[in-house]
Amino acid sequence: MKKILGCIRRACEDYNMIQDGDKIAVGFSGGKDSITLIYALKLYQRFSPQKFELEAITVDPGFKNMDLENAKSFLKKLEIPYTIVKTQIAQIVFDERKESNPCSLCSRMRRGAMHDMAKERGINKIALGHHLDDGISTLFLSMFYEGRINTFKPVTYLDRKDITTIRPMIYIPESTIITAVKKHNLPVLKSPCPVDKRTKREFANEIVKDFSHKIPDFRKRMLSCLQNKEQVQLWFKP
Ligand SMILES: Nc1ncnc2c1ncn2[C@@H]1O[C@H](COP(=O)(O)OP(=O)(O)OP(=O)(O)O)[C@@H](O)[C@H]1O
Numbered sequence: 506m507k508k509i510l511g512c513i514r515r516a517c518e519d520y521n522m523i524q525d526g527d528k529i530a531v532g533f534s535g536g537k538d539s540i541t542l543i544y545a546l547k548l549y550q551r552f553s554p555q556k557f558e559l560e561a562i563t564v565d566p567g568f569k570n571m572d573l574e575n576a577k578s579f580l581k582k583l584e585i586p587y588t589i590v591k592t593q594i595a596q597i598v599f600d601e602r603k604e605s606n607p608c609s610l611c612s613r614m615r616r617g618a619m620h621d622m623a624k625e626r627g628i629n630k631i632a633l634g635h636h637l638d639d640g641i642s643t644l645f646l647s648m649f650y651e652g653r654i655n656t657f658k659p660v661t662y663l664d665r666k667d668i669t670t671i672r673p674m675i676y677i678p679e680s681t682i683i684t685a686v687k688k689h690n691l692p693v694l695k696s697p698c699p700v701d702k703r704t705k706r707e708f709a710n711e712i713v714k715d716f717s718h719k720i721p722d723f724r725k726r727m728l729s730c731l732q733n734k735e736q737v738q739l740w741f742k743p
Contacts, residue, residue, distance in 0.1 A: 509545050509685055512676040514553075520659040522671040523555045523630070529671075530628040532619055533561040533587075535576045535694030538634030541682045542674055544691060546632065547583050560586040560628070564618045566594040566611065568697035575692045590622045599699065608704055620666045628668070635672045638679040641727045642709035650705060654739070656731065678724055 517523050531543040543561055550559055561580055565571060573589060580587040594614045598607045623631055635657060644656040661670045674682070686693055717723040 506545065506548065506685060506689065508681055509541065509674075509677055510549055512681075513545055513549055513673045516659065516673050516676050517549075517553070517555075520671075522660055522673055523553065523557055525555045525557070527555070527557040527630050528560075528626075528628045529557050529630045529632050530560050530562045530588075530623050530626070531632045532634070533563045533576070533580075534634075534696075535563065535573065536634070536696060537682055537686045537691070537693045538636060538639075538674065540576075540579075540691045540693055541685055542632060542634040543580070543585065544583070544689065545685075546673065547585060560588070560626070562588045562590065562619060562622050562626075562628075562631075564590045564592055564594070564615045564622075566598075566615065566698075567592055568595045568699075571694075571697040573694070576694060579692050588622060588626065590618050592618050594618070607700055608706070611698075620663070620668055623668055624666060630669045630671055632671050632673055634674060636674045636677045636679055636682060637724055637728060638710065638713050640675055640731060641724065642706060642713050644727075644731070645709045645712055646705060649709070676728070 523529070529546070531539060531546060533539045533543060543559075546559055550557065563573060563576065565573070577587060592614070594611055597614070598604050598611050602610070604610050619631060622628075640656050644654070647653055647655040657672065659672050659675050662668075663670065685691070713723075720726070
């Protein structure tokens with residue numbers, strides 16, 4: 506946890522993620538990333554120079570096999586307020602629209618439900634569990650499938666809703682999260698999504714893993730690419 510907390514502190518400082526008085530809700534899927542994030546933020550709250558409130562929100566997409574009882578008791582033990590938003594996203598995406606690319610509609614609807622609940626609860630920041638490997642795989646996905654060099658930002662302000670999204674785990678490799686989950690015995694919820702691990706994203710994740718075995722300091726180099734504003738040399742037309 507020490508390494509994770511160090512990375513979170515550095516990301517928060519580098520990108521001014523947290524301010525005094527923030528009311529932060531972690532988008533809590535129950536998966537390994539968001540469970541690590543909420544556990545770490547709860548610890549970080551103790552020594553963070555900025556004082557902030559913390560809670561958790563789960564958007565329940567309405568899959569029949571999603572059981573949130575363990576999540577409820579885990580968060581209760583940590584004394585973290587917890588809200589579950591019931592939705593019919595699964596039914597709309599899979600049964601009614603029979604989407605061939607379900608992930609994009611699902612995540613848009615999930616984001617909408619999350620923002621609405623956050624507003625209702627007076628939350629001004631939403632923290633998501635994206636980590637360093639997610640940042641790199643999103644960059645690859647965008648290059649391979651969209652023809653552009655792009656990844657999510659560490660901090661995004663949504664004008665329309667007056668809500669800021671922060672990603673405090675952007676400096677943490679996925680393997681560090683997996684180790685922490687095991688070490689602290691965090692009760693991870695298995696994803697109820699029928700297309701989990703069968704998407705383009707999974708393909709990009711495999712590439713990141715493969716490259717990290719073949720290229721020394723691969724993640725470090727990629728992080729430096731993402732932050733190196735001065736040395737972007739591409740084929741811009743004059
Ligand atoms: N149903 C949900 N309700 C609330 N927040 C969610 C939900 N699903 C995902 N999130 C948030 O969005 C982040 C990215 O979602 P994604 O679907 O890529 O999950 P992931 O990378 O498998 O993460 P996790 O291990 O937390 O499930 C998650 O880490 C979490 O913070």
